Amino acid sequence: MINLKNWFYERTGIEAILDFLRKKQVPDHKYTFWYYPGSILLILIGVQIITGCLLLLYYKPTIETAYESVSFITKYLPFGSFLRSLHAWSSDLIIAIAFIHMFSTFLLKSYRPPRELIWISGTFLMFILLTFGFSGYLLPWNELSLFATSVGTQIAGSMPIIGKYLLLFLRGGEYISGDTLTRFFALHVIILPLILLALAAVHVLLIQHHGMSVPPSVESSPAKKKDIPFYPDFLLYDAVNGLFVFSGLVILALFLPKELGIKADLLAPAPAGIKPEWYFLFMFETLKLIPSMVLSFEGKQLGVMIFALGAVFLICIPFLDRWSAKNKRSPLFTLIGFGILIYIFVMTAISYLGE
Amino acid sequence: MKLKESLFTRRKFLNWSLTASLAALFGTAVGPVWRFVFPGEVGPEPTEVELKDFPELLPGTGKLFKFGRHPAIMIRTPDGKLKSFTAVCTHFECTVQYKKDTNQIWCACHNGFYDTNGKVVSGPPPRPLEEYDVAVEKDKIIVSRRGAPKGEKPKEKA
Numbered sequence: 001m002i003n004l005k006n007w008f009y010e011r012t013g014i015e016a017i018l019d020f021l022r023k024k025q026v027p028d029h030k031y032t033f034w035y036y037p038g039s040i041l042l043i044l045i046g047v048q049i050i051t052g053c054l055l056l057l058y059y060k061p062t063i064e065t066a067y068e069s070v071s072f073i074t075k076y077l078p079f080g081s082f083l084r085s086l087h088a089w090s091s092d093l094i095i096a097i098a099f100i101h102m103f104s105t106f107l108l109k110s111y112r113p114p115r116e117l118i119w120i121s122g123t124f125l126m127f128i129l130l131t132f133g134f135s136g137y138l139l140p141w142n143e144l145s146l147f148a149t150s151v152g153t154q155i156a157g158s159m160p161i162i163g164k165y166l167l168l169f170l171r172g173g174e175y176i177s178g179d180t181l182t183r184f185f186a187l188h189v190i191i192l193p194l195i196l197l198a199l200a201a202v203h204v205l206l207i208q209h210h211g212m213s214v215p216p217s218v219e220s221s222p223a224k225k226k227d228i229p230f231y232p233d234f235l236l237y238d239a240v241n242g243l244f245v246f247s248g249l250v251i252l253a254l255f256l257p258k259e260l261g262i263k264a265d266l267l268a269p270a271p272a273g274i275k276p277e278w279y280f281l282f283m284f285e286t287l288k289l290i291p292s293m294v295l296s297f298e299g300k301q302l303g304v305m306i307f308a309l310g311a312v313f314l315i316c317i318p319f320l321d322r323w324s325a326k327n328k329r330s331p332l333f334t335l336i337g338f339g340i341l342i343y344i345f346v347m348t349a350i351s352y353l354g355e
Numbered sequence: 356m357k358l359k360e361s362l363f364t365r366r367k368f369l370n371w372s373l374t375a376s377l378a379a380l381f382g383t384a385v386g387p388v389w390r391f392v393f394p395g396e397v398g399p400e401p402t403e404v405e406l407k408d409f410p411e412l413l414p415g416t417g418k419l420f421k422f423g424r425h426p427a428i429m430i431r432t433p434d435g436k437l438k439s440f441t442a443v444c445t446h447f448e449c450t451v452q453y454k455k456d457t458n459q460i461w462c463a464c465h466n467g468f469y470d471t472n473g474k475v476v477s478g479p480p481p482r483p484l485e486e487y488d489v490a491v492e493k494d495k496i497i498v499s500r501r502g503a504p505k506g507e508k509p510k511e512k513a
Contacts, residue, residue: 147449151464165393173394175424175448183439267419267426269442269452270463270482287447288465292481299479 012234018231025227026234027211030216036241037101038207043242045200047249051087052189059139061185063178066141069262074260084231085253091133093249095279098129106317106337109324110213116318118210121203123315127194133277135188141181142261143268148276149184150176155283158304176266195203216327275351282306285354310340357370390419400424406496417460419451422498428451429489429498432471433458439489439498440473445482460484 009015026035058077060069073080102122105111111119138149153176157167172179218224228234276284286306290299313320323330400423409429412418417430419442426442430453440460442450449464459476460469467478474483490497 080360095385147464150449151447168393179394267421268450269419270444270449272463274449274463284465290479290481292446292479298481300481 021231022229024230026230027214028223028228029225031215034104034108035212037097039238040093040241040245041097041101044090045089048087051083054083055087056189061181063141063181066139066181066303071260072138081257082253085257086249088258089249089252091136094129095133098126102126103337103341107334108215109330111318112324113211115210118203118206119318120315121199121206125199125203128199129191132188132192133279135184136185137277138181139188140260141264143264144261144274145270146176146264147274155304158301159308280346281351285347285351403497403499406498407494409496415455428453430471437489438471438492439487442486444480446480
């Protein structure tokens, strides 16, 4: 047995990696808790890859067969409903935890130099995760997902200059059709995963290069901080967190299985009470509340412009927050962070209460 | 005066050549990939559709049908008039429906209301719905776009 281990170690050079992990130190302080969401996300992405591959064995991406194949998976295959629910609930958890991860790093000012690229790659990862959710939502080809896709692609299509091309690219034509489903399938199962894995690798390698960010208040007084080894200490915390989250996921999938709904019909009106996934509700509600015309602008274009500018603002935060860059207190950006959070909460609540 | 060594070394030349070749390779790939990714021209939408065996609509009801590549709606108003509009909401392109209780056309996505002339009554839609001409003949209904040249219309049977 020992010989086999040595044989493997000699041929892979894995000992060097283990040595590195044993020597790697992680800062431990009163905000260490906020380091955990990042690793939980990696675990959940692993869950998505495994459950997604299993669903792919039966899913058929055409408008004649998509709904039926998902229906077959959930009704007739052993553990089919459980696996599909696991995949869908895990995607919900990923978005929720990605939001927590993003806002915690925002409020702890982890984007301070030299970590600007970590923040930017993270912001793009957030956009990729949202696109994952959006593209996956259409795949069962049900009534709700059809109109959510119609609105969502129109939002992209209302962007200035690139909107027209983005709409054609996403829909594969002027209107939603079978071509849209094929494109969303290709995006969801191969194009987005490749981009996600590449971006996540850059994100993690940059964190490895710069080390975990320590909040300014802790950094200024070294007494408040000690270091713990990554292996095994921090990895054990990660493992325990991962087990808790996975248990929660299993409970959700078992007791609250995801519904399939009614099959999409391209010649049916939008149903009453139509809503996108919960993480797009704040945008949906905003677009509902903006009047049809604001001065000489169409309300919807104004709304889309505001969201596009918001995305650009998020990406540029490391370069805008000059106070944090100089390790000074930055109450303005703390206020902006809480402001965005409150806005998202309030608009989502209005959308739910308006039901 | 002859220089002892060339200003443009062999290494420099090779680096430039390789960079230029790679740039040319990617440059020539952009066009074909762009054209492949974006769907080509699918031709203009028809300006007229003939509806055969379209069900008789009772006053205060509506029904969706296909007008070329997009959905359209036919309604019979409570006073018996047959009217037709595009069913694509001008806000975010959801498919609208007729609401009998208010005698209005309604988009459920963002709660937009249009009257039976296609004009916006309330909600976020920025423009009215395009209204089509409706002509009832013996065994068919002809729905056509307003202002389309008469006589040489590309037709589509539904």
